Amino acid sequence: MQTPVVEGLFEMSGGDGLPHLLISRCGQCGAVAFPARKRCAACCGTSLVVEEAPGEGTVYSWTVIRELGGHRAEFEPYVVAQVDLSAGLRVQGLVDAAPETVAIGQRVRTGLTAVPNAGMDPGVVTYCFVPAGEGTR
Amino acid sequence: MRRVAVVGVGMVAFGRHPERTLGELGADAVTEALGDASLGWKDARSMFCGVVGGGMTPGTRVGNELGLTGLPIVNIDNASASGSSAFRAAYMDIASGRVDVSIAAGIGKSGRSLGDLRPPASHGTAEYRANLAGWAQGAMPPAGVFALRSRRRMHDFGCTIEQLAMVAVKNRRHASFNPYAQLRKPLTVEEVLAARMIADPLTVPHCCPVGDGAAAAVLMSEDRARALGYGPLVTIEASVFRTPTLAGDTESQDADTTRLTCMEAYAEAGMGPKEIDLVQVHDAFTVEEIEYCESMGFCEVGEGERMVERGEMTIGGKIPFSTDGGLLSRGHPLGPTGLAQVWETVLQLRGQAGNRQVEGARAGLAHMVGVGGVCVIHILRRG
Ligand SMILES: [Zn+2]
Numbered sequence: 001m002q003t004p005v006v007e008g009l010f011e012m013s014g015g016d017g018l019p020h021l022l023i024s025r026c027g028q029c030g031a032v033a034f035p036a037r038k039r040c041a042a043c044c045g046t047s048l049v050v051e052e053a054p055g056e057g058t059v060y061s062w063t064v065i066r067e068l069g070g071h072r073a074e075f076e077p078y079v080v081a082q083v084d085l086s087a088g089l090r091v092q093g094l095v096d097a098a099p100e101t102v103a104i105g106q107r108v109r110t111g112l113t114a115v116p117n118a119g120m121d122p123g124v125v126t127y128c129f130v131p132a133g134e135g136t137r
Numbered sequence: 138m139r140r141v142a143v144v145g146v147g148m149v150a151f152g153r154h155p156e157r158t159l160g161e162l163g164a165d166a167v168t169e170a171l172g173d174a175s176l177g178w179k180d181a182r183s184m185f186c187g188v189v190g191g192g193m194t195p196g197t198r199v200g201n202e203l204g205l206t207g208l209p210i211v212n213i214d215n216a217s218a219s220g221s222s223a224f225r226a227a228y229m230d231i232a233s234g235r236v237d238v239s240i241a242a243g244i245g246k247s248g249r250s251l252g253d254l255r256p257p258a259s260h261g262t263a264e265y266r267a268n269l270a271g272w273a274q275g276a277m278p279p280a281g282v283f284a285l286r287s288r289r290r291m292h293d294f295g296c297t298i299e300q301l302a303m304v305a306v307k308n309r310r311h312a313s314f315n316p317y318a319q320l321r322k323p324l325t326v327e328e329v330l331a332a333r334m335i336a337d338p339l340t341v342p343h344c345c346p347v348g349d350g351a352a353a354a355v356l357m358s359e360d361r362a363r364a365l366g367y368g369p370l371v372t373i374e375a376s377v378f379r380t381p382t383l384a385g386d387t388e389s390q391d392a393d394t395t396r397l398t399c400m401e402a403y404a405e406a407g408m409g410p411k412e413i414d415l416v417q418v419h420d421a422f423t424v425e426e427i428e429y430c431e432s433m434g435f436c437e438v439g440e441g442e443r444m445v446e447r448g449e450m451t452i453g454g455k456i457p458f459s460t461d462g463g464l465l466s467r468g469h470p471l472g473p474t475g476l477a478q479v480w481e482t483v484l485q486l487r488g489q490a491g492n493r494q495v496e497g498a499r500a501g502l503a504h505m506v507g508v509g510g511v512c513v514i515h516i517l518r519r520g
Binding site: 004005006007008009031035041042060061062063064065067068069078080081082092093094099104115117118126127 | 266269270272273274275276277278280281284285286288289292334335336337338339383
């Protein structure tokens with residue numbers, strides 16, 4: 001049984017076992033945002049609807065976090081990327097792949113992964129990105 | 138609005154001061170600034186103190202150290218831009234005509250390190266949920282954010298890791314001439330590349346040290362300063378503060394906000410980049426100095442790394458940046474950093490910067506951005 005680490009970021013109800021990121025779309029100006037917002041950052045409008053984001057995108061940039069304050073001992077490095085899912089929708093998330101296989105411009109899709117370094121139950125999962133065309137772990 | 142001058146600056150060297158409290162550090166910097174202005178604590182009519190965290194009313198404790206004169210003291214927390222925000226508040230208090238003498242102070246002691254994102258123990262609270270959401274999206278220390286920007290810049294403009302390292306090397310060299318800087322031992326590009334990796338491609342010297350320190354400035358109405366015969370007099374030509382909009386046209390929100398803030402500052406000062414002789418910039422990470430050099434109009438977007446490589450941002454070059462060592466080497470105790478920039482700019486404009494003096498400096502720009510989206514720019518001029 002896999003439990004999302006926090007409510008409201010993604011849903012796993014699609015029957016395909018994959019996470020679907022939840023974004024907001026402004027009813028006034030069309031601006032999209034992730035995580036979903038209550039008020040539009042672009043026009044300050046308040047009529048926003050929540051919808052599912054595309055499940056595939058392109059790596060905009062990436063890094064490997066090797067240190068985090070208070071975590072230097074027994075720290076598990078992790079890969080983080082910014083991924084462009086559609087026009088104006090750049091999302092940050094963990095990447096479940098070896099650093100040497102990640103590159104700017106690479107096609108990725110959403111998957112699920114454990115939350116590194118947070119001391120959580122392994123059944124607690126978050127969305128991540130994996131190279132498109134690979135199976136989920 | 139009245140015109141305002143800076144008549145005194147003071148600093149406590151950035152580094153480690155475990156034996157002194159925030160209040161004591163601040164009092165030392167304020168006392169030095171007042172001494173520089175030949176004034177006493179009783180002459181101050183208000184004080185604004187930039188500080189990040191530090192418990193309740195840390196700036197008020199600076200005042201308690203110096204004596205209970207009853208003046209208003211306001212604490213300002215605007216992340217990295219706290220000291221710059223305090224400077225602007227003191228400027229406004231005088232420009233508005235309310236007071237003739239005001240102090241801007243900044244204090245900082247390194248505590249819990251930046252980027253410590255451990256979820257707090259109390260489940261079910263809003264803070265706990267926010268922290269989990271942070272972890273869920275790939276917890277990012279500040280170095281991670283700028284690692285993403287560095288790698289993308291390398292992809293977009295062919296910037297090399299060596300060119301980024303040159304910013305750290307240049308600013309360390311400037312710091313070697315500044316006895317108040319936290320890191321003064323000269324550094325080579327090879328040493329930067331070989332250092333411990335924090336967030337690929339950034340090693341330790343690409344990231345600023347966060348230590349302890351304090352800095353202060355004494356501000357006075359220009360009329361009063363002229364009547365008292367201060368000279369050479371340094372005046373404030375622009376004081377501009379912005380938060381972000383979504384109207385940016387580059388890939389970096391900080392760079393976009395810097396560009397908009399800088400355009401306002403140039404308009405307020407009636408100056409352009411050609412009239413600026415030196416710049417203190419928020420170089421918490423090497424890529425920032427390159428980005429903001431472009432945002433400030435000193436070169437085209439995509440040219441910044443070549444400016445650094447050609448030595449144009451070095452003391453003696455076309456437009457020296459971070460002449461005191463910058464955040465990367467002078468250090469960045471958060472609260473006082475913006476006022477260390479004012480300290481450096483004032484010394485440079487007075488011609489008192491010793492062996493790091495920018496020859497003939499007449500106008501200087503000081504720039505800070507802060508987490509959450511703040512940008513503060515001041516332009517100072519030798520009157
Ligand atoms: Zn909108």
